Amino acid sequence: MSARVLVIGASGGIGAALAAAGRSRGDAVTTLSRSADGFDVTDEASVRTGLERLAGPFDAVIVATGALEIDGATPEKTIKAVTQKAMMNQFALNAVGPALVLRHAEKLLPRDKRAVFAVLSARVGSIGDNRLGGWISYRSAKAAVNQIVHTAAIELRRSHPQSICVALHPGTVETAFTKKYVGRHSAVPASEAADNLLTVIDGLTPADSGGFFDWGGKAVAW
DSSP states (O other), X not given: XXXXXXXXXXXSHHXXXXXXXXXXXXXXXXXXXXXXXXXXXXXHHHHHHHHHTOOOOOSEEEEOOOOSOBTTBOOOSSGXXXXXXXXXXXXXXXXXXXXXXXXXXXXXXXXSSOEEEEEEOOGGGOSTTOOSOOOHHXXXXXXXXXXXXXXXXXXXXXXXXXXXXXXXXXXXXESTTTTTTOTXXXXXXXXXXXXXXXXXXXXXXXXXXXXXXXXXSOBOOO
């Protein structure tokens, strides 16, 4: 039986690939994005009205919004390069945005069966795995969204006992988002990353709720 899936941020490289991968396997996929629908996760009114228009329940809600560069501000190489504006922009998009979606999307999840709410995070948001420094604003925003997901999972379990709320690291993906930063790191096409993520989502259980997992299903250190 096909699943009903909502992909938020579906105009981006990974979001578009997730929507395509879901449809290719027979899922009924609904998409939202800023470019196509005016759905702006940095604007609470936009989030609220955009989600109110949808009829649930969805078996999965995937938040694939995010950016490494905002308004031309590149990742900092050192703490000395941090600016208030760049850091606030990172938090607004990469942390506050998913939190707003979590706030207003609860009604779209079924209470009586398994449902997954997944937010795309990044391994660089791991505090325990940080050995290189740099990228202060982006790292901090992703660390914040990990905490948001973990906390929301605890609360969601009370009303939706079969729910699964997780942060997912998609790996390094070949998109415009990462093109300048791949360097010597291996990267995979967005279609492959999407397939990997859907495989992880399919294998999650309520016991995994509140966790942070990579594209292979392995837990990532906080």
